[in-house]
Structures are given as structure tokens and as C-alpha cells.
Amino acid sequence: xxxxxxxxxxxxxxYQAAPTPEQQKVYADIFKWFETNGDKITDGGAELQxxxxxxxxxKTTGKTIVxxxxxxEAKESVGGFSILELPNKEAAVALAxxxxxxxxxxxxxxxxxxx
Amino acid sequence: xxxxxxxFLEQEGWKDQSKExxxxxxxxxxxxxxxxSQKGILKGGxxxxxxRTATTVRxxxxxxxxxxxxxxxxxxxxxxxxxxxxxxxDAAIRVAKSWPGGNVEVRPIVVH
Numbered sequence: 251x252x253x254x255x256x257x258x259x260x261x262x263x264x265y266q267a268a269p270t271p272e273q274q275k276v277y278a279d280i281f282k283w284f285e286t287n288g289d290k291i292t293d294g295g296a297e298l299q300x301x302x303x304x305x306x307x308x309k310t311t312g313k314t315i316v317x318x319x320x321x322x323e324a325k326e327s328v329g330g331f332s333i334l335e336l337p338n339k340e341a342a343v344a345l346a347x348x349x350x351x352x353x354x355x356x357x358x359x360x361x362x363x364x365x
Numbered sequence: 366x367x368x369x370x371x372x373f374l375e376q377e378g379w380k381d382q383s384k385e386x387x388x389x390x391x392x393x394x395x396x397x398x399x400x401x402s403q404k405g406i407l408k409g410g411x412x413x414x415x416x417r418t419a420t421t422v423r424x425x426x427x428x429x430x431x432x433x434x435x436x437x438x439x440x441x442x443x444x445x446x447x448x449x450x451x452x453x454x455d456a457a458i459r460v461a462k463s464w465p466g467g468n469v470e471v472r473p474i475v476v477h
Contacts, residue, residue, distance in 0.1 A: 296475070322441065
């Protein structure tokens, strides 16, 4: 077994502001997905507010600068994450395919012994 | 109190260094992590394998398509994350500034 981070991708739809019935259904399906796969989730993680609420702290040559906005502007962004324990990468990909939302970036977690 | 996620940003290639080269950074980060956990500020988190190990699954025309690689190619990417509980954004920024690693993106958490 190995731990995988599922980085849930946002496609720019703001679920926190006046969702359409279609978006509400996706949101409801996502809740169901978490219920169905609860036994594999070792850390529920978090759902993030949209990137427009992000603040980025940059360290450049001894100075620390605080800027409003995400570290990278893109159509897609990380909208949340959870940690799941699964047998292997194939199982992680198979499960990610069942995600009712837009998409997932799968990244294995660095174990203490690998540091 | 409010909850924030700190996305720890990393330059690609950092984790490919030798264990010895990374040891001082891991030691400083380990201390920071322990200190903030003991204070009850840090509520958990994780470290991610390098961006090149990523697999992305996304919906294209109704079907889930699998591609090797991250959702976006960039010099900088998310290398790990921590969840913190602090009074407000100013406090979250102060915690982010104290991070001994590189750049940090701070994002508020959606409370259900």
C-alpha cells in the first residue's frame, strides 16, 4: 500500500458563488464520492477557496514579498486535496477516473524513510 | 479562528538531490513543523513526490482521460502542504513568512 495525494482540479467554475443546477449536481456527486471512498481516505485534506483569494509569499535574495494572487495564473488550479491509501498507481488512476468533478493530479506522498 | 492551507512551492529538481544535500533543509523544516504542531497551529500536511511523477486524470468531452505529468508544466510547483488554524489572514501570512523553505501560497479553506 502507498499514500497518494489527490489534487482536485478546478476548471474555473466558482462553486462558492451561485452554482447552476448542473454544478450543484456535480457538487452532490462529489459528496457521495467521499462517502463511498471514505475507507481509503487517510486524510480528508481540505477544499480551498478560489485562487482569487490566494496570497503568495515570495522569498527573493533575502527579501520576503507578499503578493495577492496564486503562484501561477492558469485556467485550471488546485481546488482541494485528500490523501488516500491505495495498493498502487494503477489503483489510484482507476479511482481518479470515478471522480465526478473536473480532474485530479495524482502525486505519491514522500514517506519519512525517503527523506 | 480560521483555517488556511499553505502550499509549499518548490523548484523542479530539488528532491532529486542527494539525501546529504537535502538533510540541512529537512532538519530546519522538521524543527519548524514540530514547533508549530506543538503550538497547535499546524494541523497536518504532507510532502509530494516531484512533479515529473504526477499523473493527471481529467474530463474531456465527458470521459476521463489519463495523461502522464502534472496538470500544468511550470518551473515552480506545489511540493507539499500544511493546514493551519490561526485568527486571520495576517496571522497566516506571518506563519508562511516563517516557513524555512521556499515560496508559499496561502489559501483559505472552505468550511462546510
